[in-house]
Amino acid sequence: MITPTAEPVKRAVVLLSGGVDSSTCLAIARDQGYHCLALSFDYGQRAVSELAAARRVAEALKVREHRVIRLDIGALGGSALTDSSLAVPEEETSGIPITYVPARNTIFLSYGLALAEVAEAQALFIGVNALDYSGYPDCRPEFIRAFEAMANLATRAAVEGRALAIETPLIALRKAEILTIGTALGLDYGLTVSCYQADEQGRACGRCDSCRFRRKGFIDAGLDDPTRYQEQGSA
């Protein structure tokens, strides 16, 4: 009796914050045929409601598994996202934003690398974007390429010849393009939270950098904005 040869399973670890970019990244990975393992971090950030959003998105996109790793990154200090004594800026800023967390993507990707090895994944997806977040050093293509080179020397899998690709499908896209792609893939952005200071119900402030990029994206894309704001008239 002849059994048909099964396609080899493609596995990916997808970093999922519950915001627009990482949720779209997960939708893209799934659309590319990957069996997805979503990985979120609880790092004492103000936007705890992001984690609830990550859980909603992971469930809606039917991931194989969703892991949440608790990080002690807040103890490192030095960022308005983890240090409650620094105010989140509501004006546009130039250069590297105060919301920058030291080495955050390096730490996130390192855990993703570890999980990718354990899960025998061929790809690690991260929704970095070099256009809208040009101020963050660890969102640049040259950083991603350097991390990938390091990752392929770091693990038992690498030594044994199983390469890991760091996939950044959003890196050169504008917010409006990201929203258009995700919508075409059936992602409900009403499940996501982008705001740095969303309230407990996941309603956005409408004023921070992240809210402004998101709102402008929906307008530019000509899509209805499903975001729930704390004050509906704040725009």
Next chain:
Amino acid sequence: MITPTAEPVKRAVVLLSGGVDSSTCLAIARDQGYHCLALSFDYGQRAVSELAAARRVAEALKVREHRVIRLDIGALGGSALTDSSLAVPEEETSGIPITYVPARNTIFLSYGLALAEVAEAQALFIGVNALDYSGYPDCRPEFIRAFEAMANLATRAAVEGRALAIETPLIALRKAEILTIGTALGLDYGLTVSCYQADEQGRACGRCDSCRFRRKGFIDAGLDDPTRYQEQGSA
């Protein structure tokens, strides 16, 4: 009035497990004139007594600060050091040891990178050794160089031109040479713990890989072995 120009302060983050290698690494960094910030990890490893050793060594070597970051790395699974269902091997093994933790040094160095940026450090020391631990992919010089290249693209400090050096003073040394150097620098190895399964008093099993390397090192170096073993006659 002319004030003498002060030497610029050299700052280093030193990863400190409380074992022979990392403790020697700290002694070397200090001897090179660095103001040292020691960084240890509590990652649910069996050898919790290592952390007590790290505290003793940090105090004895008068570091500026000693931070302990709690890691959720055990949740990743896949290693005898964090998974209590796997036995620690007591025989010599070939290839990558079962005690290998996925991407461990990548994760440790990533936190070190974050702390180095916050502390404005010029160097990050790690006591990896490519000879005694040849089975670990993330102890090889090519891995360290790749991490350094990535680190110098990852941070605000890097973007602003302040480079970080990943220093591995032990990478090409044999255990006996490491012990000889540390002893010359005044390090009391009785403070350190190397054993993968030390008891609560920090006494070593004398049988695991780490104990065997350590014991052989003292013999090869012609130094008295100050290690306290659980059964004094087990050798």
